[in-house]
Amino acid sequence: MADETIQVEPLMREIEDRLRDDVRRRLLAQGGAPEYQDPDVFRAVDRLLRRAADRPASHALLPEFLGPESGWRLQTHLRFSSHRTVAGPLVLFIKRRVLLPLTRWLYEYSADNFRRQERVNRMLVACIEELAIENARLRRDLGRLDERVNMTR
Amino acid sequence: MKLACVVQRYGAEVTGGSERHCRVISEHLATHHDVTVLTSCAQDYVTWRNAYPSGETTVGPVKVVRFPVARQRHLGRLAEISDVVFTTRSSPEEQERWFVENGPEVPGLIEHLGRHGADYDRILFWTYRYYQTFFGLPLVADRAILVPTAEEDPLIWVDIVDRLFSLPVGYLFLTPEEADLVRGRATRPLPPSCVIGCGVDPPPAVGPGVDLAAIGVSPPFILYLGRIEPNKGCDTLFEYFDKYLESGGRPVQLVMAGFPNMPIPPHPAIRCLGVVDEPLRVALLANACLLVVPSPFESLSMVLLEAWNQRLPALVNGRCAVLHGQIVRANGGLSYRHAIDFAASLGYLLNHPEVARQLGRQGQVYVEQEYRWPRVMEKVESFLEQSLGRPLSVRPGA
Numbered sequence: 001m002a003d004e005t006i007q008v009e010p011l012m013r014e015i016e017d018r019l020r021d022d023v024r025r026r027l028l029a030q031g032g033a034p035e036y037q038d039p040d041v042f043r044a045v046d047r048l049l050r051r052a053a054d055r056p057a058s059h060a061l062l063p064e065f066l067g068p069e070s071g072w073r074l075q076t077h078l079r080f081s082s083h084r085t086v087a088g089p090l091v092l093f094i095k096r097r098v099l100l101p102l103t104r105w106l107y108e109y110s111a112d113n114f115r116r117q118e119r120v121n122r123m124l125v126a127c128i129e130e131l132a133i134e135n136a137r138l139r140r141d142l143g144r145l146d147e148r149v150n151m152t153r
Numbered sequence: 154m155k156l157a158c159v160v161q162r163y164g165a166e167v168t169g170g171s172e173r174h175c176r177v178i179s180e181h182l183a184t185h186h187d188v189t190v191l192t193s194c195a196q197d198y199v200t201w202r203n204a205y206p207s208g209e210t211t212v213g214p215v216k217v218v219r220f221p222v223a224r225q226r227h228l229g230r231l232a233e234i235s236d237v238v239f240t241t242r243s244s245p246e247e248q249e250r251w252f253v254e255n256g257p258e259v260p261g262l263i264e265h266l267g268r269h270g271a272d273y274d275r276i277l278f279w280t281y282r283y284y285q286t287f288f289g290l291p292l293v294a295d296r297a298i299l300v301p302t303a304e305e306d307p308l309i310w311v312d313i314v315d316r317l318f319s320l321p322v323g324y325l326f327l328t329p330e331e332a333d334l335v336r337g338r339a340t341r342p343l344p345p346s347c348v349i350g351c352g353v354d355p356p357p358a359v360g361p362g363v364d365l366a367a368i369g370v371s372p373p374f375i376l377y378l379g380r381i382e383p384n385k386g387c388d389t390l391f392e393y394f395d396k397y398l399e400s401g402g403r404p405v406q407l408v409m410a411g412f413p414n415m416p417i418p419p420h421p422a423i424r425c426l427g428v429v430d431e432p433l434r435v436a437l438l439a440n441a442c443l444l445v446v447p448s449p450f451e452s453l454s455m456v457l458l459e460a461w462n463q464r465l466p467a468l469v470n471g472r473c474a475v476l477h478g479q480i481v482r483a484n485g486g487l488s489y490r491h492a493i494d495f496a497a498s499l500g501y502l503l504n505h506p507e508v509a510r511q512l513g514r515q516g517q518v519y520v521e522q523e524y525r526w527p528r529v530m531e532k533v534e535s536f537l538e539q540s541l542g543r544p545l546s547v548r549p550g551a
Contacts, residue, residue: 006511008484012498015487019497054472054490056305 020046048134052126062125154186154537155272159289160279161257163192163217164205168380168412170455171302174327174351175279176212178300181352181530183214189273190217191265193257193285200225201257220261230254239307248313252287259285266292275537277325281317282308294320298540302327303335304450305474315340323540325349325533327453330475347536351455352526356435356462363436369424373503374406375468376441378434378456379448381425382414386447386470391418393447393489397496398422403503407445410437438463443486443502443509451475458524461485461516466509468498485516 024042027033036042082088082095100107160175167173175190182188190212196204207221231254237243238251262285270276270293278286281301290297299321303309318339324346326332336343365371381387387409394407395418409417409425410433417425429437438444444460446469457467457479469476471488480486487502489495502509 004511005515006484006508008487008512009481011508012487015497015501016494019493023493050490 048130049127052130053123055126055129060122060125060129062129154274154541156182156186156188156537157191157273157276158182158188158279159191159262159266159276159285161193161283161285162195162198163190163219164196164212167196169198170453171280171300173455174300174302174453175277176215177352178277178533179215180213181526182533185534188215190215191262191285192217192219193259193262194219194221195257199228207261218265220259220265222256223258223260224256226256227254238311243311245313248311249287251311252284255282256284263288263292270296274541278321281314287317290317291320295322297321298323298325298537300325300327301331301335302452303331303338304452305334306450309334309338314338318343323347323536325536327351328475328478330478331452334474345536345540347532349529349532349536350453350524351458352529353458353462353520353524354526357431359435359439363432365436365440368426368433370408370426370437370440371406372440373403373442374408374424374440375499376437376444376460376465377407377409377411377447378437378444378459379411380414381409381411381417384448384450386449387415389449389470390445390447391420391423393492393495394423395420396492397499400496402496402500405442405499405503408437408441410434435463438465441465442506443468443499443513445499446470446476448476449473454479457485458520461513461520464510464513464517466502466512466516468495468502483516483519484512485519486512 020043021039023046024036024039028036036045082091084091158175158179160172162169162172163176165176167176179188179190193201194203194205194207195201201222202225203222205219207219209216209218211217231251234247234251234254237247266276266289273293273296275296275298276293277298277300278290279300279302280286281299281303286299290299297320299318301318301324308314315338318335319341321344323344324332324335326335326346326348327350329348332346332348377387377390379385390407398404404422407423409423410427410429412428413425417423426433438460444456444465444467446454446457446467448454449470449472451473452475454469454476457469457476460467461483467480467486469480469486469488471477471480471490471494477488480488487498489498502512
């Protein structure tokens with residue numbers, strides 16, 4: 001052991017495999033999906049969810065189709081504005097210097113919860129995208145298989 | 154060769170990865186070249202409050218010129234503009250305002266670069282994320298070398314950063330992952346670059362006088378070294394560690410050594426020591442089971458090299474490509490991505506001490522091969538020489 005180099009990548013894979021099997025058994029014991037009886041099915045689901053969890057939010061495709069960001073993105077920052085041209089600066093001053101300090105605790109409490117919700121939303125968006133990718137890949141493979149079958153007929 | 158090193162803060166008292174990197178590289182360069190550090194008067198990275206006197210001074214072998222910070226950082230305004238810039242499609246003006254709010258706003262330093270930039274053969278800028286680089290580098294782009302210390306945080310994807318990345322004549326990176334990140338981010342091919350890392354001195358001897366039990370540290374313990382704050386992944390570490398213990402993992406203490414910038418959960422197995430002196434730091438590294446590095450953003454983990462220098466294996470956040478890359482290249486520990494991986498990997502290392510020891514030894518071999526000062530400085534000198542297209546002129550008398 002002392003002089004042999006331990007390669008950490010295979011070691012980490014070994015630990016991950018063992019962990020995955022433990023989790024699968026635990027879920028089954030707790031009444032999890034019966035499909036998890038098959039370790040290969042569980043591995044595929046585990047990989048998909050891990051990929052979704054690890055995907056950087058900035059690389060997601062789905063938000064491109066959600067329309068203008070202002071219509072769907074949770075806003076965790078405050079932007080003060082006033083439509084009044086003359087009294088506007090005074091209204092803004094009061095909002096910033098009087099109302100904001102008084103309500104900051106409520107703002108921070110909500111902002112924290114909004115951030116958590118946004119994290120869950122991102123994860124769910126990533127899951128949908130991963131499933132869409134998986135589906136597209138399977139459709140492509142199926143199409144190729146069809147072509148081959150037709151050619152051999 | 155006449156060199157300038159531009160950095161947001163500078164001084165022996167200044168902690169922070171990029172500042173320390175700038176200091177040690179400048180000191181080593183100063184043994185052969187005429188080096189001037191251009192920096193702010195700030196010591197504290199939160200407020201950028203002026204702490205050092207402005208003007209010229211000497212720190213070790215290096216000439217330092219400090220410029221006053223025009224205004225302290227307003228955290229509320231920075232948080233507001235950060236939300237705008239990082240969570241929405243922001244305008245170039247808003248993005249530029251982010252750099253102003255982030256500071257340290259040092260107009261004197263920018264003016265100095267504008268007037269005297271041409272006096273230097275090369276100007277090295279540390280960290281792309283601060284005012285002095287964003288506004289200073291474009292003024293001397295024809296002689297600027299950027300040491301971006303880039304991390305996979307949201308700033309790297311902000312549009313205006315692309316313009317900055319296209320300007321310097323060369324790059325010094327800390328790891329191959331950082332080079333890939335910047336290369337992948339830039340829309341144009343990068344100029345010549347070199348991965349230099351950072352030098353590490355041979356490990357100091359462990360003194361006999363440190364009584365860990367007297368300060369509430371009892372083996373077995375795992376060690377976290379550095380600033381204790383959410384940005385460094387400490388909130389996640391506390392959560393994952395708690396889950397590990399809840400899942401029935403082998404009992405172990407988590408020792409946190411560093412300045413606390415967040416509340417520490419009151420947990421009997423968590424011991425926070427605050428900032429520790431060098432002998433205690435060495436004793437902790439010598440007695441810990443492993444070092445844990447939970448940071449999601451790194452360009453090079455110096456503390457990881459320090460741990461390997463003392464044969465300590467590590468458990469790192471694998472979501473950070475740099476940490477994962479360092480672990481794999483060194484074969485010096487394990488990485489985790491989620492809470493269950495953390496528990497499994499920590500349990501494995503604690504239950505297989507002979508494997509853990511071997512990983513620590515492998516880490517030390519890696520540091521010996523890649524991170525001793527002569528090797529690091531050879532890379533820096535040779536890159537600067539190439540960037541000028543001629544052999545470097547050595548300072549008279551050096």
